[in-house]
Amino acid sequence: MSLPPPESFPIQTADWVWENCLRPVFGTDWDGLLALVDEWYRLPTDDVVRAFLDADGTDRLPWQSVVSDCDDFAQALHGTLECTCWGYGFCFGQIYWWSNLNQAGHAQNLYVNDRGEVRIVEPQTDGVMSWSDILSRYPDAKPFLILL
Ligand SMILES: [Ca+2]
Numbered sequence: 001m002s003l004p005p006p007e008s009f010p011i012q013t014a015d016w017v018w019e020n021c022l023r024p025v026f027g028t029d030w031d032g033l034l035a036l037v038d039e040w041y042r043l044p045t046d047d048v049v050r051a052f053l054d055a056d057g058t059d060r061l062p063w064q065s066v067v068s069d070c071d072d073f074a075q076a077l078h079g080t081l082e083c084t085c086w087g088y089g090f091c092f093g094q095i096y097w098w099s100n101l102n103q104a105g106h107a108q109n110l111y112v113n114d115r116g117e118v119r120i121v122e123p124q125t126d127g128v129m130s131w132s133d134i135l136s137r138y139p140d141a142k143p144f145l146i147l148l
Pocket residue numbers: 066067068069070071072
């Protein structure tokens with residue numbers, strides 16, 4: 001895939017990403033690890049992420065319980081994006097969440113786009129959604145790890 005130069009993407013600090021993007025979506029009522037490990041991030045456009053997802057084959061990997069399941073898909077997609085967009089520092093990572101009501105959890109990817117919107121990516125299908133979409137099915141879902 002061809003990427004626009006890094007300078008074409010806006011840069012925001014980790015604090016800005018938390019205050020303006022993550023906290024409004026996820027709130028503060030959850031116990032877990034928020035790992036914003038960089039001082040600043042470049043914010044990708046939805047178009048660039050879509051082009052990456054279309055080119056990437058993580059969604060075609062076979063699912064297998066425990067050894068190749070949701071966490072492995074999320075880690076694989078994150079790693080592939082890092083390799084594909086090496087040197088960009090995109091605000092793209094992983095989210096792990098749990099629903100007590102459903103006694104179910106999931107690992108997915110997330111990113112913050114150039115408009116400051118949080119997107120959830122399903123690495124097994126390349127579907128892109130919002131946290132509200134998750135809450136519509138799992139009303140009490142809360143993240144327990146966000147890694148960016
Ligand atoms: Ca696993």
